[in-house]
Amino acid sequence: MPKPKVIIHNSIGLDGSFRDVDVDMEIHYGTAASFGEDVHLVGANTAKTGIEMFGGVPLEEYDDLKKPARDRTVPIWAIVDSKGILKGSLHVFRRFEMCRDVVVLVSASTPSDYLDYLKERDYDYILTGEKHVDLKEALKLLADRYEAETVLVDSGSKLNGALLEQDLVDEISLIVLPTLTGNRTDGLFANITKPGKIGLELVKCEELEKDYVWLVYRIKRATNE
Incomplete structure (x- = not known):
């Protein structure tokens, strides 16, 4: 089988921090379920x-x-x-x-x-x-x-960065919380060291309860630009 579709999914503050944020697990996993994942990585x-x-x-x-x-x-x-x-x-x-x-x-x-x-x-x-x-x-x-067609990545900056650097990610799904963590910020994508920009295409922007916003971006490659 070909490589499965890989989707990074995470809940973050407005400053990109994935630590010290009060994640609503019902919203986090409820939105994740819409992708029909075969594997949770x-x-x-x-x-x-x-x-x-x-x-x-x-x-x-x-x-x-x-x-x-x-x-x-x-x-x-x-x-x-x-x-x-x-x-x-x-x-x-x-x-x-x-x-x-x-x-x-x-x-x-x-x-x-x-x-x-x-x-x-x-x-x-x-x-x-x-x-x-x-x-x-x-x-x-x-x-x-395991006949995995869709892999949902629910992890921190290290694994996310490694997958992005190796061009293995297809989409990024973010639940953005209305909060700022200030000096404690630990950015979700802080571990990316690959030179150059990673282009993204917005495919979803949905307002959720509690003033949360759900953003889904597709990684832009030569085949889908």
Whole structure:
């Protein structure tokens, strides 16, 4: 299969900050659902932060060691974790009813004990790249193995920047909150070091409740300019 459509989706303040903003999860995930994602792509650090925000890691139970039985319309969660940051806590996502199951993206540098942890609990994983995950190859394998046509990226600046620098993103979806964070600003796209501008084409501008605005941009390439 060809590379899936990749959409970055995030909630930010008016100054572009994705930290220290009070995200409305119902709006955030409600708008995300409109894309009909097959795979929800998250970085390990973002996933870890989410776990800490919503109560920490519960004790692992017997049912956590096997794949959940959920409908194929529920998206797979693919987590980029070549360092094994989420060892001992992946069952948090496996319990989430909006996650069909977890697929971990790892590299040749991933610790062997983390791979053993994944195998013992029947987590699928995709091994690409040497020190870091080869994102281009990982996306292709997600398409081939899981028939993924649409991948929604719900992560921080590091993963977003890597995907944009490698020209792997097709659309950017932003829920803009009416707030400014000032000196605490940590910009969602601060990690882009690729020279030159990335052109965008507006495809949606919708006013939501709470004075939120939903913006969707398409990445401009030679084929769609």
